[in-house]
Amino acid sequence: MKLGLVIDMDTCVGCQACAVACKQWNTSGTLGPLTDYDPYGAEPDGVSFNHIRSYEVGEYPNSETVNMPMSCMHCETAECVTVCPTGASYKRESDGIVLVDQDKCMGCNLCAWACPYGARELDEASGTMKKCTLCVDRIYDDELPEQERQPACVLTCPTNARHFGDLDDPESHVSRLVRERGGQQSLPELGYNPVNRYLPPRPKTTASQAKAPKAGLQERLRGWLGKAVTR
Amino acid sequence: MNPALSVIFFTVVSGTGFGLISLATLLDSLSRGRMLSTTELLVASVAGIILATAGLLASTLHLANPKNAWRAFFRFRTSWLSREAVFSVLFYPVATFYVAGLWLYGDHRGMLVGAIGVATAALALTTVFCTAMIYASLRTIPQWNSPLVPVNYLLLSLSGGSIALLVVDTSVGADMEQMLIALSLALIAAGAGSKLVYFSWIGKPRGPSINTAIGLTKGRARLLESAQSSSNFTTREFDYRAPLPLLWSLRLVVYALGFVVPALLLVWMWQSETAVTASAALIAALAGLGVERWLFFAEARHTVNLFYGRQRC
Numbered sequence: 029m030k031l032g033l034v035i036d037m038d039t040c041v042g043c044q045a046c047a048v049a050c051k052q053w054n055t056s057g058t059l060g061p062l063t064d065y066d067p068y069g070a071e072p073d074g075v076s077f078n079h080i081r082s083y084e085v086g087e088y089p090n091s092e093t094v095n096m097p098m099s100c101m102h103c104e105t106a107e108c109v110t111v112c113p114t115g116a117s118y119k120r121e122s123d124g125i126v127l128v129d130q131d132k133c134m135g136c137n138l139c140a141w142a143c144p145y146g147a148r149e150l151d152e153a154s155g156t157m158k159k160c161t162l163c164v165d166r167i168y169d170d171e172l173p174e175q176e177r178q179p180a181c182v183l184t185c186p187t188n189a190r191h192f193g194d195l196d197d198p199e200s201h202v203s204r205l206v207r208e209r210g211g212q213q214s215l216p217e218l219g220y221n222p223v224n225r226y227l228p229p230r231p232k233t234t235a236s237q238a239k240a241p242k243a244g245l246q247e248r249l250r251g252w253l254g255k256a257v258t259r
Numbered sequence: 260m261n262p263a264l265s266v267i268f269f270t271v272v273s274g275t276g277f278g279l280i281s282l283a284t285l286l287d288s289l290s291r292g293r294m295l296s297t298t299e300l301l302v303a304s305v306a307g308i309i310l311a312t313a314g315l316l317a318s319t320l321h322l323a324n325p326k327n328a329w330r331a332f333f334r335f336r337t338s339w340l341s342r343e344a345v346f347s348v349l350f351y352p353v354a355t356f357y358v359a360g361l362w363l364y365g366d367h368r369g370m371l372v373g374a375i376g377v378a379t380a381a382l383a384l385t386t387v388f389c390t391a392m393i394y395a396s397l398r399t400i401p402q403w404n405s406p407l408v409p410v411n412y413l414l415l416s417l418s419g420g421s422i423a424l425l426v427v428d429t430s431v432g433a434d435m436e437q438m439l440i441a442l443s444l445a446l447i448a449a450g451a452g453s454k455l456v457y458f459s460w461i462g463k464p465r466g467p468s469i470n471t472a473i474g475l476t477k478g479r480a481r482l483l484e485s486a487q488s489s490s491n492f493t494t495r496e497f498d499y500r501a502p503l504p505l506l507w508s509l510r511l512v513v514y515a516l517g518f519v520v521p522a523l524l525l526v527w528m529w530q531s532e533t534a535v536t537a538s539a540a541l542i543a544a545l546a547g548l549g550v551e552r553w554l555f556f557a558e559a560r561h562t563v564n565l566f567y568g569r570q571r572c
Contacts, residue, residue, distance in 0.1 A: 037474075044486060071489035081485050081566060083469075086478035093483060096473050098566065107398065113341035114330035132330055135323025137496065138340055141260075144399045144467075146493035146563035155324030212474045215467050215562060218398050226474050 029123040030196035031162055032102050032223035033182065034205050038230050040189040042082050042095030046181035050078040050099070050160070053180035058165045059130065063153040075149045077160040078181055094229060097190070099181070100147040100160035101214065101222030102126050108139035108148060116157070124223060125164055130156045144215050145222070167192075195223055260400065261499045262556035265320040270390060271419075271548045273314025273347075274412065277383035278420020280307030280354065283427075284376030286439075292373075294439075296432060297365045303427045304358050304379075307420070308351075311383070315347055339396055343389035350382040387416045394555075401466030401572050402559045407457045414453050415517075418446035419548055422521055422541045429534040440525050440532075447525070447544075451518040454551065458510060461558060466572035472565035482568030497561040509554055517547020 054077060055062040064074035080097040102119075106126050109117045116132035117139050119125070128139075128148075133156040140148040140157060148159045163179035166172065176183065182190040193202035202225075205211060211225030243251070283303035286294050295303070319325050332348070334341040357379045360372035391412035394403040421443035428436055470476045487494070524540035560572040 042484075042486075047486070073489050073491060076491065079486065079566075082483040083473055083475075083480050084483050085473075085475045085480045091478070094473065094475060094480075096566075110337045111340065111393075111396070113332075113334050113338040113344060114327060115334050116327075116330070132327060133324060134327035134331060135325075136321070136331075136340065137323070138338075138393065140492070140496060141561070142397055142399060144562040146497070146566060149492040150323055150496075152323065155322075214474055215472050215565075217467055217471060218562070220398075228474060 029194050030104075030223055031123045031125060031167070031193070032195050032202070032225070033099070033162075033179070034191040034193070034195075034202040034211055034225045034227065035097055036187075036189040036191070036205075036209075036227040037094050037096060038189075038209075038227060039187045040080075040095040040097060041187055042080055042093075043186065044080055045184050045186055046097055046190060047076065047078045047080055049180040049184035051076055053163060053166065054161070057161070057163070059128075059158050059161060061153075062158065063151050065152065075151045075158055077147070077149075077158070079146070090234065092229065092232065096226070097181070098145055098147070098214075099224075100126060100162070101145055101220070101224040102162060104221040104223060105219060107142040107220060111138045111142045113138070125162050126159070127161055127164065128157050128159055130154065130158075133157050144218050144220060162192075195225070260556045260559040260561060261496050262553045263321050265317050267549060267552040267556070269314040269318035270412070270552050271314070271545060272317070273311045274387055274390070274416035275419035275423055275545065275548070276307045276310025276312075276314060277350075277387050278307075278416035278418070279310065279423040279427075280304050280420075281380035281383045282417060282420045282424050283307065284357065284380045286424075286442075288373045288377050292366075292368070294436065295428075297361060297368075299427055299432050301358065301361050302431050303424055304354065304361065306423065306427060307383070308354055308358070310423075311347070311350070311386075339389050339392040343386055343393060346382055346386040346389055350379065350386060353382055354379045384413065384416075387412055399562045400559045401464075402461045403555075405457075405460065407453065407460060411450070411453050411457055414446065414450040415548060415551070418443070418450040419541075419544055421446045422525075422537070422544050425525070425528070426534060426537040426541050429528075429532055429537045437529065440528055444522060444525055447518055447522050451514065454513070454518075464560065464571040466560070467562055467565060468571045469565045469569065472562065482566075485567055493563050494567065497563045498567060499557055501557045506554065506558060509550055513547050513551045513554065515547070516543050517551055518544075520544075521547075 062075040066072055078099045080095055083094050084091050085094055102124055106119045109119050114132045114134050116129045135155040148157050151158050167177050178192045182192040191202050193200045195202055206225045209227040211227050213222050283300055287300055319328055322328055331341055331344045335345050357375045360368055388409055391409035395408040398404050425439055425443055428439055469480050473480055520543040521540040524536050528536050562572050
């Protein structure tokens, strides 16, 4: 099994609901609390597993806004696990989820340095590294109704831009989405082979602007007068 | 990358200490005990061990949860940090045996003490190599992911160590050793050369770009909104921006303090060798190395910055 997320950059509106849902679930989850520093002050700061950033791609007027939610990609070549000196970081053989054993971490930050995506954040209160667990404490919970056994971010997404599933199974919902929509990896050239995929925005239909015919001499003179004469 | 003072102190001071003890033991073995007196060797070895220890202790200061530091020995097979920890700890019993051998047998030490000395040097240099490989193995930082990094670390450790050995030589040594000055000058020149290659190599950003980071290559991309009203761990750790003129002038400081001033002082020592001159050269070299290590971090561009709007790493 290769569990991961498929995120639709076409439908994501950048509402930050998944970031809030993530923080809400995980701060009382297995890695919780996700410490806030100065939460009600001028510079609120703290641990968060999910960041949604907005970009403008292309030049105006042919530019578009793209929102990119990012959490742990649960890479197949998880260098964060390779560099960990204590064995606190590990990748589960059964489902590929990358986790940090909070009882073993010594807070050396090397795994965060090795992660190209900024998925790992040090909790200064506990002195340990924390990261997205793919809601491992939700997705296997038999007490929850089956349709709720999904990561909190996926459940909460109002535009259905986030999909969770097994990317090893070619017939799964997420594998089909990747196949049909050309799902791609972030920074594929680094060779980390991230499991999470991004569905690029669909090509937009662009309306071509008709050029106005050149105005006659009288029309241009009137226009010039209108601009030149002030009351 | 944010330059952490504890890591800068660690790499400079323990690098010099490891370089000092390795050079002393290797020169002693190569010259079959003719080059350095027993007192010089003893002082150099003990000073090397003290410097290495001071650095290693400082390195634990950057750990956020040091009570788990003992676990760092267990991932030797994959982690360079673990390898560094293992070799730096293996260094101590071997170095202690060597110092004890020198102390007990003095001028009548046999091949065995010499062999332990070579093993000490091997462990010391392996530790420096592992430290460098921690950085060089990171594909996320193009400026570090290069064989130039371990070459620089080893050469600068040896050149710093050679100047420290001159301090020992001028303080407790019986006769002046011009061979040692020549060797030190050669190591300084090699260090300066390799650093020059490094500086010119990192000059142009050629790592991943913001387009491959967000997966859209059809046009220029720019960050509209990071959705953060203040910093977070990743921006504090990775988004360190120093003005370009500062970086350039600090490179000059590296060359002036780290290489030119010590080299001139050593040339001067050729005529009149004094401990004061050698110490001045060592202080200048260590200050230069400190700035060099600071630049090593400040000029490193992590790929996380792409997601915060940097065009290329």
